[in-house]
Amino acid sequence: MPLFSKALRPGFCLLAATLSLVALTAGCGGDGDSSESNPAGSTSTPAEVTVPISATTVELIQPGEEPREVIQRRPPAGVTQQVQLTTGAQVFQQIDDQPAQDFSSPEITLPLTAAVGQATDDTDGGTTVDLTLGDVTSPDHRLGSALEASAGSGAGFTVDPTGAITALRLRPDAEAQDIARSAIEQAFYQAVYRTVPFPAEPVGVGAQWTIRQQVMSGIALDQTTVATLTARDGNRLTVDYTIDQKPKSPVWELPGEAGTLNVDQYVMHGSGTMTVDLGLPLPVAGTVTVGGDQEYSDPDGATRLHQTTSNSVRWGS
Numbered sequence: 001m002p003l004f005s006k007a008l009r010p011g012f013c014l015l016a017a018t019l020s021l022v023a024l025t026a027g028c029g030g031d032g033d034s035s036e037s038n039p040a041g042s043t044s045t046p047a048e049v050t051v052p053i054s055a056t057t058v059e060l061i062q063p064g065e066e067p068r069e070v071i072q073r074r075p076p077a078g079v080t081q082q083v084q085l086t087t088g089a090q091v092f093q094q095i096d097d098q099p100a101q102d103f104s105s106p107e108i109t110l111p112l113t114a115a116v117g118q119a120t121d122d123t124d125g126g127t128t129v130d131l132t133l134g135d136v137t138s139p140d141h142r143l144g145s146a147l148e149a150s151a152g153s154g155a156g157f158t159v160d161p162t163g164a165i166t167a168l169r170l171r172p173d174a175e176a177q178d179i180a181r182s183a184i185e186q187a188f189y190q191a192v193y194r195t196v197p198f199p200a201e202p203v204g205v206g207a208q209w210t211i212r213q214q215v216m217s218g219i220a221l222d223q224t225t226v227a228t229l230t231a232r233d234g235n236r237l238t239v240d241y242t243i244d245q246k247p248k249s250p251v252w253e254l255p256g257e258a259g260t261l262n263v264d265q266y267v268m269h270g271s272g273t274m275t276v277d278l279g280l281p282l283p284v285a286g287t288v289t290v291g292g293d294q295e296y297s298d299p300d301g302a303t304r305l306h307q308t309t310s311n312s313v314r315w316g317s
Helices: 002-007 014-020 141-151 178-192
Strands: 049-053 055-064 080-095 105-119 125-135 152-159 165-171 210-214 221-233 237-247 250-251 260-266 268-277 285-297 304-316
Touching: 080 178, 105 165, 105 250, 152 178, 152 304, 165 178, 178 237, 178 304, 237 285, 268 304
Parallel strands: none
Antiparallel strands: 049 165, 055 210, 080 105, 080 304, 105 125, 125 152, 152 165, 210 221, 221 237, 237 268, 250 260, 260 285, 268 285, 285 304
């Protein structure tokens, strides 16, 4: 089985990482230069990396009850918010009848101080949100020790008026270890691709809309989110949503010219809830879990791989 032995040799986590979550190719390196793990398409300076995020398409299904209004995420410049982001991923994969291997990513908790750096007044303008990390922790001893130097590191989002994140900025501490940098990057990628933008049309409680986005991963995925506005109390809104992912192609071109795999089965489905305050830049509460099973085979069908994945994102105080 030369294809799988090449793509899945011990210590090589590319397959597990790219399939478990969006945009996790940066999380596979541990002994290379940090520039090698930057996501494709990113631009960088010595202090900061900017990662473009794929565009979202939002389609209103039903507008909900009266009263209705256009929901816009435009917190005033200078507003600050403290919130905690926790993420984790479980990845188990098995080649033929071999024992299953665990490629899971330990849970990581990031205390964030968010500051609105710029809020434009035009309809199409975006808002920049600067993030400063507090004491990042993980129950995994090795990762937790590596994360101790990450306090004070920076990041940031560019958010359009609907609430969609259009760019992610990463500004790791110069002394941060690669294992810590990649874990923090993965946490932010998970959060970005679990964000729920609002429609451009007026909506009220009970409104439902669809969000479509291409997930930037080792395998190209179409992500469809169906969101429902379940409650509103002034500026505080609660949205329930489901997520489905499907591969764009039945054949996966492996990175690094490692060959191809047939995508025989791909199921990724999840659900969550998110609460936002329109006067604050980040969700004030929420949780979402997405998981499923995938099966792949080499071109001649001689070797098969089964993978079970689950990942979660939580926002809270």
